[in-house]
Each structure stands twice: as structure tokens, then as C-alpha cells.
Amino acid sequence: MRKEPVKIKEKDSAVRVKGFEEVVEGFCEEEVLQEAARCIQCKDPKCVSGCPVGIDIKTFIGQIMKKDYEGAYFTIRQKNNFPSICGRVCPAEYQCRKACVFSKKGEPFASKEAIGIHFLERFIGDYGARKKLQGKAAAENRRSRVRVAVVGAGPAGLCCAGELARRGIQVVVFEGLHKTGGVLRYGIPSFRLPRNILDFEIGSLKELGVEIRTNHLIGQVKSVDELLAEGFKAVFLGLGAGIPSFMGIEGENLCNIYSANEFLTRVNLMAAHEFPASHTPVNIGRHIVVIGGGNTAMDAARVAIRLQHMNGIAPDTSVFYRRTEIEMPARRLEIEHAKEEGVKFVLLSKPEGFRGDDKGFVRKMRASRCELGEPDSSGRRRPVVIEGSSFEVDCDQAIIAIGLGANKILTSVTPRLETDKYGDVIVNHETMETSIQGVFAGGDIVGGEGTVIEAMGMAKKAAKAILDYLDKAGV
Amino acid sequence: MKILSREVIADVGGVRIVKIAVYSPDIAAKARPGQFVVLMVREEGERVPLTVVETDTDKGTLALIAQEAGLTTRLLAGLQPGDSLYSLVGPLGHPTEIKKYGRVIFVGGGVGIAEVLPVARAIKGAGNHVTAIIGARAKELLILEQELKAVSDEFVVMTDDGSYGRKGFVTEALKELLEKTKYDLVYAVGPIPMMRAVSVVTKPFEVPTLVSLNAIMVDGTGMCGCCRVSVGKEVKFSCVDGPEFDAGQVDWDELVKRNSIYAEKEKHICRHHSEQLGR
Numbered sequence A: 001m002r003k004e005p006v007k008i009k010e011k012d013s014a015v016r017v018k019g020f021e022e023v024v025e026g027f028c029e030e031e032v033l034q035e036a037a038r039c040i041q042c043k044d045p046k047c048v049s050g051c052p053v054g055i056d057i058k059t060f061i062g063q064i065m066k067k068d069y070e071g072a073y074f075t076i077r078q079k080n081n082f083p084s085i086c087g088r089v090c091p092a093e094y095q096c097r098k099a100c101v102f103s104k105k106g107e108p109f110a111s112k113e114a115i116g117i118h119f120l121e122r123f124i125g126d127y128g129a130r131k132k133l134q135g136k137a138a139a140e141n142r143r144s145r146v147r148v149a150v151v152g153a154g155p156a157g158l159c160c161a162g163e164l165a166r167r168g169i170q171v172v173v174f175e176g177l178h179k180t181g182g183v184l185r186y187g188i189p190s191f192r193l194p195r196n197i198l199d200f201e202i203g204s205l206k207e208l209g210v211e212i213r214t215n216h217l218i219g220q221v222k223s224v225d226e227l228l229a230e231g232f233k234a235v236f237l238g239l240g241a242g243i244p245s246f247m248g249i250e251g252e253n254l255c256n257i258y259s260a261n262e263f264l265t266r267v268n269l270m271a272a273h274e275f276p277a278s279h280t281p282v283n284i285g286r287h288i289v290v291i292g293g294g295n296t297a298m299d300a301a302r303v304a305i306r307l308q309h310m311n312g313i314a315p316d317t318s319v320f321y322r323r324t325e326i327e328m329p330a331r332r333l334e335i336e337h338a339k340e341e342g343v344k345f346v347l348l349s350k351p352e353g354f355r356g357d358d359k360g361f362v363r364k365m366r367a368s369r370c371e372l373g374e375p376d377s378s379g380r381r382r383p384v385v386i387e388g389s390s391f392e393v394d395c396d397q398a399i400i401a402i403g404l405g406a407n408k409i410l411t412s413v414t415p416r417l418e419t420d421k422y423g424d425v426i427v428n429h430e431t432m433e434t435s436i437q438g439v440f441a442g443g444d445i446v447g448g449e450g451t452v453i454e455a456m457g458m459a460k461k462a463a464k465a466i467l468d469y470l471d472k473a474g475v
Numbered sequence B: 001m002k003i004l005s006r007e008v009i010a011d012v013g014g015v016r017i018v019k020i021a022v023y024s025p026d027i028a029a030k031a032r033p034g035q036f037v038v039l040m041v042r043e044e045g046e047r048v049p050l051t052v053v054e055t056d057t058d059k060g061t062l063a064l065i066a067q068e069a070g071l072t073t074r075l076l077a078g079l080q081p082g083d084s085l086y087s088l089v090g091p092l093g094h095p096t097e098i099k100k101y102g103r104v105i106f107v108g109g110g111v112g113i114a115e116v117l118p119v120a121r122a123i124k125g126a127g128n129h130v131t132a133i134i135g136a137r138a139k140e141l142l143i144l145e146q147e148l149k150a151v152s153d154e155f156v157v158m159t160d161d162g163s164y165g166r167k168g169f170v171t172e173a174l175k176e177l178l179e180k181t182k183y184d185l186v187y188a189v190g191p192i193p194m195m196r197a198v199s200v201v202t203k204p205f206e207v208p209t210l211v212s213l214n215a216i217m218v219d220g221t222g223m224c225g226c227c228r229v230s231v232g233k234e235v236k237f238s239c240v241d242g243p244e245f246d247a248g249q250v251d252w253d254e255l256v257k258r259n260s261i262y263a264e265k266e267k268h269i270c271r272h273h274s275e276q277l278g279r
Ligand SMILES: Cc1cc2nc3c(=O)[nH]c(=O)nc-3n(C[C@H](O)[C@H](O)[C@H](O)COP(=O)(O)OP(=O)(O)OC[C@H]3O[C@@H](n4cnc5c(N)ncnc54)[C@H](O)[C@@H]3O)c2cc1C
Pocket: A089, A090, A091, A151, A152, A153, A154, A155, A156, A157, A174, A175, A176, A177, A180, A181, A182, A183, A184, A187, A188, A216, A217, A218, A219, A238, A239, A240, A241, A242, A264, A295, A296, A297, A299, A331, A407, A409, A410, A442, A443, A444, A445, A449, A450, A451, A452, A453, A455
């Protein structure tokens, strides 16, 4: 049996930085079979406990071994509606792969030897899409005329909508933006998640009869109470963690200092990289600094360095992070990809302030060196600023990717909806029901920034509870 | 999102101000004075904020008034009845607090007059004494004079060049009024230099002064932070925390600079698309 993991095909970094084409090209059938063959089909498969939605990983890999790809697809679909998406963006090294027997215990993330579960899942998801298996997976209709409203078309909302529609519920999804997908569209760049994959997965919902109304900001154009009064028997809130945090340091409002959300939205949602053919502008600096260590920071840095390449600017994009690489919450693969693409990493450094020119554009960033102290509440060692270590770097554009807070558009105008001190919606974790009867919530609006699969896991739980609720209510 | 009517209400040297009625019954039913919408003319277009000037719940329409500034407003001005917007979302921002203040002065400059009108109407409706001072560079650019006059107890028109009304800036008339009588609120919308000058004039009189800021926006829903402004010691997002703020607390220098972030790019895009714009 093969011990070495099958290497995944990737586009050459010198080529890929000049555009937005998908970086990871995926396994071919032969490679999938080789990688699947490495799985030892454990009696007690630990991998499953690492997956937030509990996909029966062992079974689907076993099905791959027998070339029963259709079977593998249905096994995954029992727990995950969007395998093509998760196979691409799931931080598997912190989840299923970390729990795989091939991972060394006690490490912060999976070992290299752990089975490439996400890559196998991606292959199967794409296979299912090619063979149009979505419809079949959904063939358990229990037609009813009950209407349920879903607010937010991010992974949580879309997943919940799909689950309910499969059972014959008439679902209307309300999305504030002009396009669906939430972070999958405005945050995650197309070189990680090609738009045709996203559109395809969302398209399959429409085939299930889900109605999607974009440009509808609930709370503003309609209240939750009005939705209920209009005859929606239940409401699911998948509002996301949409509000960018800033550091509160000097000069942070200088021109060309962006939140990662703004920068990524301009490019991913508004196509600013195609300016002037598309009308939304984005500025591209010569010395770009990205602050943060999560997926958002990696995405921002990799978009930034691409824009430099595409505009004939000598690439100079640096990620500033106050801890070390081990503590970075980003997916390992994204960190590797960012490095390959020429993004520089300035670790153990904490921004202290920005200086601008007389027109108000940022020119310099001041930072201090840090060392790691005692672990904090997150279990990661706390960065401690070293006195007198301050230094200054050229910076004519900064992108701040230090985190996102709860989206308050709806919660702030819905007093009956209880929230915690972070603005997250409080739910009963068994049912995902909120303080308002018949109103459920899931995804990043519950418990803060998480992952796509966690958001979908909560949405699935909520969908199940909504069906129970509708049964009990006798509708 | 269909355009039901369109009217050019001012045109000076090719810069038009148009009034457009858009069909959107949901937004029309909900929009309150002081709120705005974000629209896109085309799929490849930009998202731009515009104030809801009037609503007609019977027809299900809202009226928007836009001055041609850059590409998007020019494309918008070029639409005809029957055309549809690509997207329209709203109402956004906090509505103005409509209550009995006493004596209220409205100051509108340029296309800001359009933004003042719905608030002035509602404030008048709440039983306040309303004074309106409106101004523009020249007579041809002055809009909504009759509409504002109709809700005003006192009414002053100023033009920079003296081609109509009194010659001079709106702030001169404002200062004279404040020196004569006590007022309870000043509400100003217009170009940044005008709003800033208003805040300077009202300061010694200690009269509460509200301005509706026109920070650059993307989503208009609090998601990007592009529209952030410093108000007092705090950073606020204009779209969700505003767009109205206490004029005396606004960091005007910062706002002026942040609104120039894309000045170069905007000139470029208008040249690039000049053929489509037909000029
Ligand atoms: C840049 C970036 C990269 C990421 N990379 C990864 C990754 O690689 N892997 C991973 O697993 N996770 C990643 N994440 C995290 C992941 O994207 C989120 O956990 C996930 O998207 C949460 O899903 P959600 O449906 O709860 O919210 P969102 O995706 O935020 O969607 C919420 C949607 O609701 C809409 N909405 C909000 N309020 C209203 C309202 N009042 N009315 C109507 N619509 C409303 C919003 O416009 C939005 O479309 C990343 C996050 C970011 C920002």
C-alpha cells in the first residue's frame, strides 16, 4: 500500500498570479483511486468525528475504492449539500483530516500523511455535478404548501433552503446583496472557488423550487414579524458575520486603507479587477500590507499580489501577523499558496499606526516586534510587544483582515430577538430556535466567525428542527 | 425596478439633474425621510447611494433625483421610461427623527436640495416652523424651488453668481437668520464645503446642526467599512450609523480626503466610456 499522499495538481505559481483561474486543479480518477487506497478503513473511523457534519467518510472512501462514485456522492450528500464547495474550501486539516489515524496526535493540525479527504470529496462533488445527481439526491418530496422564509443566501441560508425544499416546503430566500452566496461570493476569490461551481450548486436549489429574492434586506424592507404575518410559517436567519473590525490605531482612516471585506467585495463581487469594463474601482498600491493571519488575510493578500501582477506593478505584498505561522488560523494550503505566489510574511509584528501624505493617502506603517507569552483564552500564546522595537515600513495600501463581527442590520431592529454581548443571536443549541417562536438561526450569526461546513451543519440542524416545529404546529 | 418616468429638471453646460420614478412598491412602502437606496444601473455597474426624495405608495414608486457626477449617474440620467435598473436595495440608513423641534432651518445646496425636501416636508408636517435656504452656483442649477417653498414659512434663495435670488452663499443668509432669531435645529445637505461652512456658522449659536453625509459607499449595509467617517472620537459607518450626523463632530478634512480616493480612476472611466455616454 502506498504511504505517500498523492500530490494534488496545481497551476504553476508564475502563471496563476496573472489571473483568477483556479489554483488547485484536483485529482483525476487514477489519482483519486490511489489516494483512496491509502485509507485503511478503520474499524473505528476517527475521521468522522472530526467532520462538523459527521460525513460517513470511511464509507464514501470505501465506495470510491470500488469505483462506486455515485454511491459515494449520495453518502456525502446525506450530510453535506455542497460537496464541490466544501471539497474546495473546507479547512480539513483542522477537522476531518486532523482526526484521521494518520495524523500525529497533539499537533495543531493534520499531518501530511492524513488522507486527503477534502480532495476526494471535491472529486466526488464534481462527479455528481457532472452527472447531474443533485436532483436524485433530492428525490424525497413530501409536497406541502407550507412556506418558510430564509434570510441570507450564504452557506447557512442556502443549505437550510435546500434541506427544506427537498421535503417539499416552499422556500423563499431573501438576500440583501444583488447576488447570492454570501462570503462564498464576495469573500472567497474565484481562484479558490470558481464561480461556475458556486452558480451550479445554487442553481440546483432553484431546480428544487427554491425562490431567491436578491436585493431584499430584511429588517429594512420587511421585518421578521411581517414575514411571519405574510404567511411564512417559520423563518431561518443566516445573516453571517458581516461587519469588519478595525484596529483603532492612528491613521486607520487614511485613503487606501481598506477592510478586507471592502477590498474583496470590490474585486470578487463587483469585478474591480476588470475596471474600467466593470465600473467599480479599486486602488492597487506598490507596497501593500495585509494585516491578519486567517483565511481572509490570505485571500486579500493573494488577490492583492495578483492585481499588482495584472497591472504591471512589481509585486510587493506582505502579510503582517502578530504571532507565528503555527498560530495562523488560515488553511495551511492557503499559506503555502500565498508564499509560492510571492506574498511575504512578517511575523511577530503588530501594527501601531499609519502615516499619510498631505492628500491623506497612506504612505508608511509603523509596527512593533512581538514575542509569544502565556497562552490566552483561545489556547494560543499571547503576543507581547517588545519595548522599543518599533519600526516603519513603506505602505501605500493596507488591508485590514483582523476579524468580523455579527451583522446587526436585522438584529438591531428586532427587539424580541435576543443577542449576546457580541451581537450574535442566542439559540437553543438543540434546535437552533431563537427567542422568537418559529424563528431559527445558524451560521456565523450564531457563535461568530466559523467555517462554511460549520455554518451548513447548523443550518441542517435548524432545518430538521423547523420540520419538527411545522409538524407540531400541524401545518 | 422599472423606470416609470424621467424628467430632466436642470441642465447646465451638459450636466443634468434628472428626476426618476422607479417602480418598487416594497421600498416605497417602507422608506422614510432621510433614508436612501443603493442602486446599480447595469450588471457590470457600480453600486451608488441616492436619497429617496418622494414615495408614492399608490403607484408603488419612489422618486430619485440625481446629478450627473461620474459614469453611474450619467448612465442613470440616460435611462428612459420602460428601462429597468439592474438592482435596487433599500431603504437604507436611519430615518430622520421627525418630531416637534420648534423652529427649523433647512439648508440645501446643489443636488442636496433634493435630499432636504423629504425631511422638510415631514418636519413641517410635524408642526414645526420651517425656514428653507437653498442655493446653487447659478439659476439654471436650482431645483425644487416651488416644492420647498410650499412647505416653508420662510424661504431664501441664494446663487453664487447672483443670477437669481440673492447673490452669495447660503451660509450668509443662515448667519443673518441665526443672529435675528433663535432656532432649534439646522439641517443641511449639500457639497461638503457647504456643510462644513454651515457647521462653522452654527457653532457659536449652539443650535443643534445635522448634516447628511455623502461618504463613498459600496454595499450600504455595514459590511465593508468604506463609508467610515470620524464623528467626535468615534469611527462610524455612514450607511448604517448615519447618514445623518452632528455637524460639529464630523472630521471634515478626513471626509474630503476619503471622498477623493478614486478621483483619478473616475476621470479615467468617463473617458473610457465616453462613446457609450454619447458625448
Ligand atoms: C474572506 C473569507 C474567506 C474565508 N475562507 C473560508 C474557507 O476557506 N473555508 C471555510 O470553511 N470558511 C471560510 N470562511 C468563513 C466562511 O465563509 C463563513 O463561516 C461562512 O460563509 C458563514 O456562512 P453564513 O451563511 O453564516 O454567512 P455569510 O456567508 O456571511 O452569508 C450571510 C448572507 O446573509 C446576507 N444578509 C445578512 N443580513 C441580511 C438581511 N438582514 N437581509 C437579507 N440578507 C442578509 C448577507 O448579505 C450574506 O449574503 C471565510 C470567510 C471570509 C470572510
